[in-house]
Amino acid sequence: MSDQEELLAEVARYYYSQNLTQAEIGRRMNASRSTVSRMLQQAIEKGIVKITINYPWERDRELEKNLIEKFHLREARVLIGKGRSEEEIRDGMGVLAARLVDAHVKDGSILGISYGRSLASTVAALAPNRKVAVTVVPIIGALGTDTPLIDGPELVRQIAQIYGGDYRYLPVPLLVEDVRTREALVQSAQIHDTLVLARRSSVALLGIGAPAPEVSSMIWSGYLNERELAHMREQGAVGHMCGQFFDREGNVLDVDLNRRAIGIGIKTLQNIETVIAVAGGEAKAEAILGALRGRYLNLLVTDDLAAQRILALASSG
Numbered sequence: 001m002s003d004q005e006e007l008l009a010e011v012a013r014y015y016y017s018q019n020l021t022q023a024e025i026g027r028r029m030n031a032s033r034s035t036v037s038r039m040l041q042q043a044i045e046k047g048i049v050k051i052t053i054n055y056p057w058e059r060d061r062e063l064e065k066n067l068i069e070k071f072h073l074r075e076a077r078v079l080i081g082k083g084r085s086e087e088e089i090r091d092g093m094g095v096l097a098a099r100l101v102d103a104h105v106k107d108g109s110i111l112g113i114s115y116g117r118s119l120a121s122t123v124a125a126l127a128p129n130r131k132v133a134v135t136v137v138p139i140i141g142a143l144g145t146d147t148p149l150i151d152g153p154e155l156v157r158q159i160a161q162i163y164g165g166d167y168r169y170l171p172v173p174l175l176v177e178d179v180r181t182r183e184a185l186v187q188s189a190q191i192h193d194t195l196v197l198a199r200r201s202s203v204a205l206l207g208i209g210a211p212a213p214e215v216s217s218m219i220w221s222g223y224l225n226e227r228e229l230a231h232m233r234e235q236g237a238v239g240h241m242c243g244q245f246f247d248r249e250g251n252v253l254d255v256d257l258n259r260r261a262i263g264i265g266i267k268t269l270q271n272i273e274t275v276i277a278v279a280g281g282e283a284k285a286e287a288i289l290g291a292l293r294g295r296y297l298n299l300l301v302t303d304d305l306a307a308q309r310i311l312a313l314a315s316s317g
Contacts, residue, residue, distance in 0.1 A: 005046065005048060007039070008039055008042055008043040008046065008048050009043065009048050011025060011029070011036060011039045011040060011043065012040060012043040012048060012049045014028070015036075015040055016049065022036040022037055022040070023036075056092070057079060057092045057095050057096060058079075058080040058082075059077060059078055059079060059080065059096070060078040060079075060080050060304045060307065063076075063078040063304055063307040063308065063311075064076040064077065064078045064307075066307075066311055067300060067307060067310070067311070070311065070314060071292040071293075071300075071314075073292075073297075073298055073299065073300055074274075074298045074299055075100065075298075075299045075300075076299070076300045076301075076302075076307075077093075077096040077097070077099075077100065077299075077300070077301045077302075078302055078303065078304055078307045079092045079093050079096060079280070079301075079302070079303045079304065080303075080304050081303045081304055081305055086281065089280055089281075089303050090117055090118055090121045090280070091121050091124075091125070092303075093118060093121065093122075093278055093280050093301050093302065093303060094118065094120075094121025094122040094123075094124060094125045094278070095121075095125045096301050097118070097121075097122040097125070097205070097276060097278045097301040098122050098123075098125035098126045098127070100276050100299055100301065101122065101126065101203070101205055101276060102126065102128050104203050104274050104276070105132050105134050105163065105203055106132060106134075107132055107133040107134070108133060108134075109132070109134045109135070109202045109203055110134070110135050110137060110197060110198075110200055110201045110202050110203070111134050111135070111136045111137070111159065111201065111202075111203045111204075111205065112137055112138070112139040112198050112201030112203070112204040112205070112206075112264070112272070113136060113137075113138060113139065113155055113156055113159065113204070113205045113206065114138070114139055114140050114205070114206035114207060114241075114242065114263075115140070115142075115143055115155065115207070116206075116207035116209070116278075117207075118207045118278040118279060118280070119155055119205060119206070119207055119278060120155060121278075122205065122278055123155050123158050123159055123162070126159065126162050128162065128163060131163060131164035131165075132163040132164065132165060133164075133165055134159075134160070134163050134165035134166075135160075135165060135166045135167065135168070135197070136156045136157075136159045136160040136163075136165060136166070136167040136168070137156065137167065137168045137170075137194060137197050137198045137201065138153065138156050138168070138169065138170040138194070138198065139198045139201065139204060139206065139242060139263055139264045139268075140170070140174050140242055140243050140261070140262065140263030140264070141170055141172040141173045141174040141175070141243070141261075141262035141263060142170065142171070142172070142173060142174060143173075143174055153169055153170075156168070156169070168194050168197060168198075169194070170191065170194050170195070170198075170262075171190070171191075172185050172191055172262050173262065174243045174261060174262060174263070175224075175243065175257070175260055175261055175262070176260050176262065177260070178260060179256070179259050179260060181260075182259070182260055182261075182262055185262060186262060191262075195263075195264060198263075198264045199264045199268050199271075201264075201272050202272070202273050202274065203272070203273070203274045203275075203276065204269060204272045204274070204275045204276065205276050205278070206241060206242070206269075206275070206276075206277055206278075207241075207277065207278055207279050208239055208240075208241055208277050208279035208284060208287050208288050208291050208297075209239060209240045209241070209279075209284075209287065210238065210239050210240075210283060210284045210286070210287035211229045211232050211233050211237050211238070211239075211240070211245065212283050212284075224257075228257075232245055232253075232255070232257070235253055235255055236248070236253065237253055238286045238287050238289075238290045239284070239286070239287025239288070239290045239291055240287075241266050241269065241277075241291060241296055242261070242263045242264060242265060242266045242268070242269065243258075243261035243262070243263050244258040244261055244263075244265065244266040245257065245258060246266065246290050246291070246294055246296075247290060248286060248289065248290050248293075249290065249293050249294070250290045250291065250292070250293035250294020250295070250296065251294070252266055252267065252294075266294075266296060269296040269297065270295055270296065274298065274299060275296065275297040275298055275299065276297070276299045276300075276301065277291060277296070277297040277299070277300055277301070278301045278302075279291075279300075279301075279302060279306070280301075280302045280303035280305075280306045281303065281305070281306055282305050282306055282309045284306060285306050285309035285310045285313060286313060288300070288302065288306060288310055289310050289313050289314060292310070
């Protein structure tokens with residue numbers, strides 16, 4: 001190492017290891033602050049100082065670009081999983097999704113929300129630096145699961161509290177026993193008015209479900225058993241949003257179950273300006289592909305393994 005490099009290393013040690021200010025270093029070395037600043041920059045350029053940013057939630061920009069181009073999305077966020085656990089990946093997607101939500105809500109926004117673990121992670125990651133006069137409203141009925149923290153009513157309340165906004169409840173179940181019961185419920189004043197408001201959402205935040213046993217048991221445990229889910233798969237179901245099932249091409253299935261779900265209806269998503277869907281994992285790739293083909297979202301947050309599988313499935317037909 002040359003004398004000049006040793007001098008740069010000494011300045012860098014004072015600044016980065018001993019936390020001295022540039023002015024303090026200048027006084028020690030009888031140099032101006034601007035000279036110290038220039039020496040620190042030279043130390044970086046010569047490789048004497050190497051700065052590493054340990055950013056835990058890295059994104060795959062190439063996969064994001066491919067998804068946007070293939071499916072005409074407005075935005076995509078693809079988390080690099082790096083072999084993390086399912087829970088860690090869900091938390092990472094929640095951070096990315098929270099940033100999107102915060103970028104799109106504004107005073108006067110109506111934010112519609114569904115349910116699920118990915119959405120709970122998104123809400124947990126919200127940390128706005130401002131208050132927003134947003135109205136938060138559920139877009140489907142309640143799950144009534146044993147884990148209320150992932151259910152719509154709790155998520156609605158939390159988001160409204162975080163932003164200092166208002167919220168509405170939809171005090172009905174997601175699925176009822178028959179179409180007649182559904183029609184009676186949605187005609188009642190409170191339910192009707194809430195659903196009308198939800199259909200006017202300017203931003204919607206929701207997950208994408210799949211009827212695969214490994215990813216559906218918690219969501220549908222109160223409504224459908226494995227035999228019924230298997231029947232939905234036989235009918236061509238690959239995924240569900242707003243409590244309604246769709247096939248690989250995004251077509252809504254003509255089945256009784258879809259007519260018994262209480263919510264804004266999956267087709268309404270096509271009329272909402274900003275629809276942010278949060279879903280990851282290879283097991284959900286086919287469901288996400290169907291939702292993309294159905295044009296039920298225009299902003300996607302997922303992980304790299306799911307994104308790779310989605311693009312591969314799309315290429316295979």
